[in-house]
Amino acid sequence: MGSMICMNELCRATTSVEWKKGWGFKSGGFAKLCYNCGSAFENLVFCETFHPDESGWRECRTCRKPIHCGCIASKYLYEYLDYGGVTCIKCARHLDGHSIRPIQIPGDDFPNGTLGSKSAQPLGIENKIDENDFERRKLMQTNEPGQLFQTQRNDKKQDTMLPIGNVGTCFSNLNQQNIGASLFGKPDNEGPSQGVKDMYESINQPSLNFCLSTPIGTSSSGQPFLGGDVEGREQSKTSPFQQGQRARHILPKPPKPSPTSGSESVKGMASQARIARPPAEGRGGRSQLLPRYWPRITDQELEKLAGDLKSTIVPLFEKVLSASDAGRIGRLVLPKACAEAYFPPINQSEGLPIRIQDIKGKEWTFQFRFWPNNNSRMYVLEGVTPCIQNMQLQAGDTVIFSRIDPGGKLVMGFRKATNNVDMQDPQTPNLPSGNGSGETSFSGMADNFPNGGRTSDDTVNRQVPMSEKKKARNIGSKNKRLLMHADDAMELRITWEEIQELLRPSPTAKPNIVVVEDCEFEEYEEAPVFGKRTIFTARSSGDQEQWAQCDCCAKWRRLPFHVLLPAKWTCSDNIWDSRRCSCAIPDEISPRELEALFRVGKDPKRRKLVDNNEDLESSGLDALATVAASDMGDSIGDMGEPSVGATTKHPRHRPGCSCIVCIQPPSGKGKHHPTCKCNVCLTVKRRFKTLMLRKKKKQSEREAELAQAKDQVPPKDEPEIDGMTSGIELLQMNHSENEHMNHSDNERNSNGDQVEEFGPGKGQLDLNCHPNRDDDMLAEATAGMSMTSLVNATNLPLEYLTQNRLESLGNSLLSQAASESEGHHPDNGFVKTADVEPGGKGAEA
């Protein structure tokens, strides 16, 4: 410890009779302070002593005690007040009494409390908790820019709070000082000495406070891992502008409300899984983590974790362990963006040791380092084998990195992939699988979707094979990325649509009207709030109306169609119908009529969802596969699981796919020799040759045009068709194509000449077609074309299709599309045809 230096920058003493611990780092460590500075810190007079002239001093609204907001040394000694300003922690504690604590924002990014004024409730004003209070708070919380979620540990209304945003992680919701003493079972960092420690603990006692997303403006979450130094990074600020963005980072699965069962739906929601976009923080703006790294969180986890203590958990990212991650090498590859955002910066390849606790409280030290890689870096955690083994993890399992605030200690949790059961919560069924493939199953979701959501059985049935599939497919492949089950996509779509329906402008918000391209937009500075769910119906006359259920008497009231209701609404709020503005007034129509009415009202919705689903599935290239596959007799169920049997090369291709990508041998094995004469190589060569010819033609044509332009007025712009295809030829081509598409099946079946029509033999089509033509053709294909039309659309010889039992048609279409998406020139879609050799055979690849 010879190199000890006091971390009070005004002191910087290198010697001290005794070294004391100061404020906590996000890494879990503590600032080293000399005796004097440490004593000042312990006595809570650090800022008074060393920062009296610095900016950031404010007064406690209650006791007028000066508080140095924005200083790390005081960051836990005050709280933001909902109505602005700050209060010292003592007063906050005193005021806390029976009220719901404001969400703790131990940050210093917003020292003036602007966030607190928006987000929390006035302390000491609302001490009585009643239902209305809760509802209103829910609304307020929803409205909170940072989308903080809060639970009240000992409150009977906890369930009521959950839907709004309780979260759970694989980590204990313990703050740094309490980790060791409770869940983790052993003392960790001793923390600052008693005075401060007591203060910290006092923060924690009254309630459980859980924060999923980064509280906007929290110092800890507003910046990356501190890594054992302060380096001034504590000063990094988050732009307030990001608040709104961050509010969207949480993707809670909203309920599919039931008009009759508010409480039930609330209960159901308690089991929702959440996908939390990690804090948009980090150095150099490299915080745009890919969704596959967003931590998935379930409410069950929170419930399990609802201990006596409070802390703010900031899930950072998660990663599905690859084979090499879980292998004996003991190197866990970290996603670059995550490593740079949440881990300490390292300049040397050898990196630095980093301490991470697992969920049992055991602390592990890994070497966080990087390798140079393609002008970039590849970050790894070395020495993870013991930890991996300790947690009995294997490839396919998910490790989740999170941070406990205050303190910023890194913790590492995990999810087992085999049965989707979290280690901490063996009863928790079907936790998100954790991979980014979209195979994540949201257990309990069906319960939340009584009217059209997936059923529980649905979930269960699908889940088992999903896990197996994931196991088989994820490991060692990037196919895990963002493959989303069609149902999941559908569900998300529904969810967002429903969210849109429920969003209301903040009651206090007044919009600015901005005009963009002659369209007026209302721009709100405050985040929207969730309103009350209503049912829309239509009379026989065609008039539309909506129905809302009173939150007090549960009676249904008819409302004008255009009305937007707040989250809490009662009969007394029914200003549109004075005859039914009281709970004492009976229902307008009988329950049976209501039921019938709502059934009618819901059916269109369901139909809409189905339509959406169809749209979803029939959009784009997948639609082609759908059309083709259904023509081929594939079951819908198969189509519902596009990932089934996807080849390792092409996620969207199936076994048997003969596209040029799928038939290639695995990486590193059986590479084709330069003299290889296989179909693949021949095709590639032909394509290359054709492309080169085309390129040359293009170039010479440009040169000719340039020379021509010098002499005379430039010719009229031609369509974007290069090479030999003139505009007239294009017309001919399109005409030919139309005819082609209108041919009867017999005609089409009878010849491969049509293929030749598009081939180079006619000198019209081949590589020089308009790229959009491809799309047109695809569009036609989606417009209910027949199987044979599809055949023609792809210009594949029927013989080829026959040989491949028609099965690969859809795949060919897909592969063609995939080739484009993989960066091939769009024209290449017809290279296949162009390369067709006389006789209709040719580039079967």
Added chain:
DNA sequence: GGGCTGCATGATAAC
């Protein structure tokens, strides 16, 4: 000879 380290390569997704 086995294990470890560091880099290279190739597949894939993202841009």
Added chain:
DNA sequence: TTATCATGCAGCCCT
């Protein structure tokens, strides 16, 4: 086309 990342592998070190 580029960036990222999973993994292969050569070379070195240790036993």
